Amino acid sequence: MMQTTTLVTREEYFDRLANSEIKLEYHGGEIVAMAGAQPTHNIIASNLISELVFCLKAKGCVVYNSDQLIKVESCDKYTFPDLVIVCQTPIYEKTPKGLDALENPEIIIEVLSESTESYDRLEKFDCYKTIPSFREYVLVSSRTKKIEVIKKLSEAEWLSHTYSDKDENVLISACTIRLTDIYNHVELPA
Template sequence: MKTLTHISIEDYLLQESQAEYKSEYHAGEIVAMAGAKFPHNLVVNNLIYLLNTCLWKGKCQVIPSDLLISLPECEKFVYADVTIVCDKVALGEQRYGMDVLLNPTVVIEVLSESSELYDRVEKFACYKTLKSMQQYVLVDSRKVLVETFTRTAENDWLLKSVNDKAKKIKIGDCEILVEDIYHHVVFENQ
């Protein structure tokens, strides 16, 4: 990710509505989104398939990475790799044809070398400010590792970490075999 310029939210939304490439808004700065490696894209695709299969008939909806999420307390607009919304989808006031999600229930970020620190620390801190957020999931694209942070009734976040392909992990209402998340993924060190 690379910071390009200082800009207002209004100007960002106008620019983003016309852009060929995605960028995020970070408190006045536009941050261009880097392209992802093949394993990252496979993991995202597998997650969308598995979650859609699990949630197809229920109240939750799976949303891919092209919908902006508003994080007003952090003055950010971001894209998540995969989002689940389990209530009625709440969208902010549409400007310039851009829909902005206000109420994600589960956010999944697939980690890469360039995004890991940001996803683990700053982005997670901002997602936690949303009352709708119940779970934050980090999936490593370079090795087998799935981490879920689940909000408790006391507003704490419990971590569950799985690095065994034979185990299952709970994402939202779905029990998913870790091996299925990494279906067809070949790691660089193999």
Template structure:
């Protein structure tokens, strides 16, 4: 989970962009307050890299943009900015921005003990403000388990729980893959505390 700054500055987006450039760690901006992003485990990093690489390769040659944890998302209609682990936008409006994207169709968060409640709750509530978001993927970093929140054509969010032997289907980018592809070679026996 992100950690509030001691005596956090109340910033406008413009002030936030300038301030963030001078910081050693990344910060989200929520309702004018900055929140430091916590670091991740080896598994967290490896899973995020695999997903980013697989998705970027799949979308190669398209007009879509695949982002890693350095790409901010502006929550539509707000001055809030977050850093998901992986994101994809195929919207033309995001082709000309340099500081962030606003219209992702896919957002992925790799879970850890300290971020899971935030990623499933308040962060997902923020992300759902975007009408173009179709898939929100939550990936465990401690065991083989992935939850997919998928918005159907009626606008309802459905949840799909995947485990070993399952195949993940991301309709937002027309990609399907076996769950084991993400977890191969990882040490999943440790209950990592982050």
């Protein structure tokens, strides 16, 4: 049996988002509900926010948490990444119902889970690459001490560096962060 999906307009999406108690993403006419995160995911994201805010505040950068909606025009998407960093003047699309969508993210960080890893690595990354300001993608494992930092070299070339428990530090943007600080208070599966 074939399942049919009712497509909605952006206006309908923002109406639903304004009245929703959960985060909703917009994927080209489809609305996707975002599930709540596990404690490990939340602790890693909080640790990263703490470290990055401390490192980047003197540089005038803004670190956003997972409540910041971003617009990916070329893919007709609105998403809620785990963390977003902007070091230039933030540019927002004024959306209906007052939830402004960031248009110029520079660094996007996703804490991976089993259910989202493939989407974050492939489809989401391909869409993020179309944002002109986007220059660094960070994928953080919530199952093992592993962080992949992917930096833009040119429109067609990205350089990936993977950090693991063998590494003492991780370089995100201009910040050198201890791996143990990112995973502080995190209980990883054995």
